[in-house]
Amino acid sequence: MNDRPDRGELLEAVRRFLADEAVPALxxxxxxxxxxxxxxxxxxxREIEFEAVDLDSEWRGLAALFDLxxxxxxxxxxxxxxxxxxNDALGERIRAGDADAGP
Structure with missing residues (x-):
């Protein structure tokens, strides 16, 4: 299924309207x-565009930190x-002093 315009395109259309039409008129x-x-x-x-990459990177970093x-x-x-x-577990470790010596 091709859902066009997608959410990024919709956001860009509204942004362009605001920047090109509304700002000068107002x-x-x-x-x-x-x-x-x-x-x-x-x-x-931008957050939507990079969300998957950011989530993957954070997931992998935390998994490595917990040796998973x-x-x-x-x-x-x-x-x-x-x-x-x-992140909650990491916060608990930090508060308990278990992360003071490094990874």
């Missing part, structure tokens, strides 16, 4: 707010859940 404080909104959309689009082997789950929600659990 001017002043509202123009500034529209420019801020356009910049927020650009940030969100294997591949990350294919489901992004499951990857996020494991990352959260490992």
């Amino acid at each position: 001017g002043g404080h509202l123009g500034y707010q529209a420019r801020v909104a356009a910049n927020v959309l650009a940030i969100v689009a 082997h294997g591949e990350p789950p294919t489901d992004a929600a499951e990857v996020r859940s494991e990352i959260q659990a490992w």
